[in-house]
Amino acid sequence: MKKTSTPVVPSREAPGSEPLLAVDNLHVEFVTRQGVVKAVNGVSYSLNAGETLAVLGESGSGKSVTAQAIMGILDSPPARVPRGEIRFRGTNLLELSEEARTQVRGRRIAMIFQDALSALNPVFTVGAQIGEMFRVHRGASKRDAQQKAIELMDRVRIPAARQRVHDYPHQFSGGMRQRIMIAMSIALDPEVLIADEPTTALDVTVQAQIMELLGELRRESNMGLILITHDLGVVADVADKIAVMYGGRIVENALVHDIYRRPAHPYAKGLLDSIPRVDLKGQELYAIKGMPPNLLDMPSGCAFHPRCPYRQDNCVVDAPPLYEIGPTRGSACHYWREVLDGSHG
Amino acid sequence: MAATGEPILEVRDLVKHFPLTQGVVLRRQIGAIKAVDGVSFDLRRGETLGIVGESGCGKSTLAKLLMALERPTSGSVRINGREIADARRGDLKRARRNIQMVMQDPYTSLNPRMTVGDIIGEPFEIHKEVAPKGDRRGKVQELLEVVGLNPDHINRYPHQFSGGQRQRIGIARGLALQPEIIVCDEPVSALDVSIQAQVVNLLERLQDEFGLAYVFIAHDLSVVRHISDRVGVMYLGKMVEIGKDVEIYDRPAHPYTQALLSAVPVPDPEGRERRERIILQGDPPSPANPPSGCRFRTRCWKAQEICSVEEPLLQIRPGTAHASACHFAETHDVIHV
Numbered sequence: 238m239k240k241t242s243t244p245v246v247p248s249r250e251a252p253g254s255e256p257l258l259a260v261d262n263l264h265v266e267f268v269t270r271q272g273v274v275k276a277v278n279g280v281s282y283s284l285n286a287g288e289t290l291a292v293l294g295e296s297g298s299g300k301s302v303t304a305q306a307i308m309g310i311l312d313s314p315p316a317r318v319p320r321g322e323i324r325f326r327g328t329n330l331l332e333l334s335e336e337a338r339t340q341v342r343g344r345r346i347a348m349i350f351q352d353a354l355s356a357l358n359p360v361f362t363v364g365a366q367i368g369e370m371f372r373v374h375r376g377a378s379k380r381d382a383q384q385k386a387i388e389l390m391d392r393v394r395i396p397a398a399r400q401r402v403h404d405y406p407h408q409f410s411g412g413m414r415q416r417i418m419i420a421m422s423i424a425l426d427p428e429v430l431i432a433d434e435p436t437t438a439l440d441v442t443v444q445a446q447i448m449e450l451l452g453e454l455r456r457e458s459n460m461g462l463i464l465i466t467h468d469l470g471v472v473a474d475v476a477d478k479i480a481v482m483y484g485g486r487i488v489e490n491a492l493v494h495d496i497y498r499r500p501a502h503p504y505a506k507g508l509l510d511s512i513p514r515v516d517l518k519g520q521e522l523y524a525i526k527g528m529p530p531n532l533l534d535m536p537s538g539c540a541f542h543p544r545c546p547y548r549q550d551n552c553v554v555d556a557p558p559l560y561e562i563g564p565t566r567g568s569a570c571h572y573w574r575e576v577l578d579g580s581h582g
Numbered sequence: 583m584a585a586t587g588e589p590i591l592e593v594r595d596l597v598k599h600f601p602l603t604q605g606v607v608l609r610r611q612i613g614a615i616k617a618v619d620g621v622s623f624d625l626r627r628g629e630t631l632g633i634v635g636e637s638g639c640g641k642s643t644l645a646k647l648l649m650a651l652e653r654p655t656s657g658s659v660r661i662n663g664r665e666i667a668d669a670r671r672g673d674l675k676r677a678r679r680n681i682q683m684v685m686q687d688p689y690t691s692l693n694p695r696m697t698v699g700d701i702i703g704e705p706f707e708i709h710k711e712v713a714p715k716g717d718r719r720g721k722v723q724e725l726l727e728v729v730g731l732n733p734d735h736i737n738r739y740p741h742q743f744s745g746g747q748r749q750r751i752g753i754a755r756g757l758a759l760q761p762e763i764i765v766c767d768e769p770v771s772a773l774d775v776s777i778q779a780q781v782v783n784l785l786e787r788l789q790d791e792f793g794l795a796y797v798f799i800a801h802d803l804s805v806v807r808h809i810s811d812r813v814g815v816m817y818l819g820k821m822v823e824i825g826k827d828v829e830i831y832d833r834p835a836h837p838y839t840q841a842l843l844s845a846v847p848v849p850d851p852e853g854r855e856r857r858e859r860i861i862l863q864g865d866p867p868s869p870a871n872p873p874s875g876c877r878f879r880t881r882c883w884k885a886q887e888i889c890s891v892e893e894p895l896l897q898i899r900p901g902t903a904h905a906s907a908c909h910f911a912e913t914h915d916v917i918h919v
Contacts, residue, residue, distance in 0.1 A: 524776075529744075
């Protein structure tokens with residue numbers, strides 16, 4: 238079946254010099270009773286076809302909100318996007334009508350969530366839920382949709398797909414449920430897949446299976462993959478490039494090898510230094526002092542300054558821009574040179 | 583801190599089966615979840631024993647058995663030589679003074695209606711002999727200071743603290759009765775990455791200061807390695823391998839341990855294409871109906887005829903210096919976490 242493209246978003250075949258997906262100076266705020274929460278403050282990143290971008294950050298860093306803005310699944314109100322662009326194949330998604338965005342959501346840009354059990358509907362069989370993608374978006378018949386569901390379950394390596402297509406979500410293990418979520422997300426052959434903490438709720442041996450599966454699917458169909466995580470191990474394993482977020486901003490972006498070798502932002506360096514290392518057993522772990530910022534009451538200047546060992550007086554008043562420190566690299570620290578030099582190995 | 587002398591905690595053949603029943607009026611037992619099925623180990627004064635394993639392996643049930651929050655189906659748990667598995671009332675109360683717990687989730691394990699002072703001071707209500715009423719406030723403030731919190735915050739409520747601070751409150755509560763053993767069940771996994779190291783450091787400092795022995799249950803293998811003197815690996819209710827930290831991490835002998843270690847992502851992208859990965863197929867079987875013989879055999883690449891017939895015992899095997907429960911145990915350098 239041939240894809241019908243929206244009038245504004247170029248079809249997947251169209252050549253273009255633009256990256257597949259580009260987030261540009263995105264701002265997202267939530268209006269709450271306690272005040273306006275600025276969850277995302279000028280985030281920019283880009284993704285090419287076949288590439289894996291890891292977005293690393295802890296809770297409240299804005300990593301998931303950015304993803305939800307790309308998908309267009311933020312509840313508005315309370316959320317609003319006062320500034321910024323999200324360009325998909327050159328077209329700003331934020332300017333599209335809701336109808337046109339529906340054409341993109343799920344079909345061209347898909348997302349999988351952390352908690353597969355709550356993302357699946359408990360009263361429908363998994364076959365019906367995977368098949369629904371084809372029935373809604375492609376107008377497939379019930380029988381065709383079921384057949385497609387079985388094929389997809391095979392593709393994500395769920396054993397005995399033909400029998401299990403009639404089972405309900407609670408009859409599957411956590412890892413298998415995440416596979417079902419992945420099957421749904423790749424059903425319509427998306428060009429971008431956003432995976433929001435896809436393995437956080439899973440055991441390590443199952444995590445390894447899921448990450449391997451995502452990597453294979455990405456290679457097979459040349460998808461762009463955005464992996465949202467807080468796990469430095471997973472990032473080192475699969476990412477091509479990385480954006481580190483803190484307090485709603487990107488504090489460092491780099492190719493994955495560069496950042497692990499020599500981080501250029503004190504927060505990224507702190508995270509890497511606090512990983513327990515075999516050769517330092519018995520010694521105190523390096524720990525970033527203090528705690529993550531409160532979004533309702535962000536520190537002045539650089540949001541990291543209350544916790545930063547490199548802090549100088551100007552950091553308290555002067556928020557650093559994302560300095561371009563190399564062709565593929567940025568650091569939002571006034572003293573990135575010192576951070577680079579102070580890095581180990 | 584180096585572990586010394588006599589074991590302070592001795593666990594022998596500990597078994598916990600939860601009955602599975604059918605029917606409402608005429609309830610009958612149709613089976614049992616074999617959550618913990620014959621686990622033995624010792625813990626010495628000042629030592630840290632890490633327990634690793636995946637969900638459903640029985641590590642949290644083990645924690646509850648050690649705390650005497652669950653009664654074992656059989657087996658024994660001795661603290662300083664005194665049996666607690668079948669202890670009652672006064673005996674149990676005395677035994678519990680010596681073993682305390684730090685829970686995983688600092689958001690749900692603190693009562694939101696109690697002030698921090700009441701939460702940390704509650705153990706004194708039960709064990710009045712530890713701190714006479716007049717001293718309690720001072721004791722609680724001392725504890726707050728010990729775990730790195732401001733003693734002036736004694737009248738605040740849990741919601742006024744961040745996750746890392748709440749975990750410190752939970753640790754202070756665990757310390758209140760000056761126990762010799764603390765069971766930590768996933769103490770850092772609910773915390774932000776930048777906070778985890780702070781809490782791990784705190785636990786290590788407290789161990790040195792008070793000579794505590796820890797049973798440290800976690801799934802983060804690199805944290806377990808950092809903090810543990812010895813490590814036990816559990817699979818489906820059984821201890822499949824136990825040994826010193828270097829033995830388990832550098833010379834694992836059981837195939838499950840090898841697979842587990844190789845599945846942990848290494849936080850260094852250098853050489854990631856060449857890294858050896860053992861990807862296990864499928865999920866762990868149900869503990870209600872574990873496989874015969876060796877429980878890991880259904881996912882094991884080494885499984886032979888004998889594995890389905892004869893259960894491998896946890897013992898020292900040829901070529902290895904520590905105990906493992908595999909007929910074909912063989913050390914194998916996997917990766918370094």
